[in-house]
Amino acid sequence: xxxxxxxxxxxxxxxxxxxxxxxxxxxxxxxxxxxxxxxxxxxxxxxxxxxxxxxxxxxxxxxxxxxxxxxxxxxxxxxxxxxxxxxxxxxxxx
Numbered sequence: 001x002x003x004x005x006x007x008x009x010x011x012x013x014x015x016x017x018x019x020x021x022x023x024x025x026x027x028x029x030x031x032x033x034x035x036x037x038x039x040x041x042x043x044x045x046x047x048x049x050x051x052x053x054x055x056x057x058x059x060x061x062x063x064x065x066x067x068x069x070x071x072x073x074x075x076x077x078x079x080x081x082x083x084x085x086x087x088x089x090x091x092x093x094x
Contacts, residue, residue, distance in 0.1 A: 008079045060091055065081060
């Protein structure tokens with residue numbers, strides 16, 4: 001989320017840790033705990049969860065990633081699928 005907001009989009013967008021703005025309707029939403037974790041810990045946890053779901057190097061998660069064809073959405077899809085492949089072995093077909 002940080003890389004996509006800062007490097008892929010790079011126009012001052014906030015990392016999308018929440019599904020809404022942090023302050024909405026008199027309520028202040030907080031980022032999940034894992035938002036403050038170092039990247040290595042997030043990757044390790046993702047690998048653990050994938051493994052628990054039955055996905056690993058010999059049986060990788062594979063899926064089709066559909067996205068809106070606007071230029072920014074395409075860049076996000078390419079970046080996300082690349083990071084998933086590199087860090088988790090996930091194969092997302094665009």
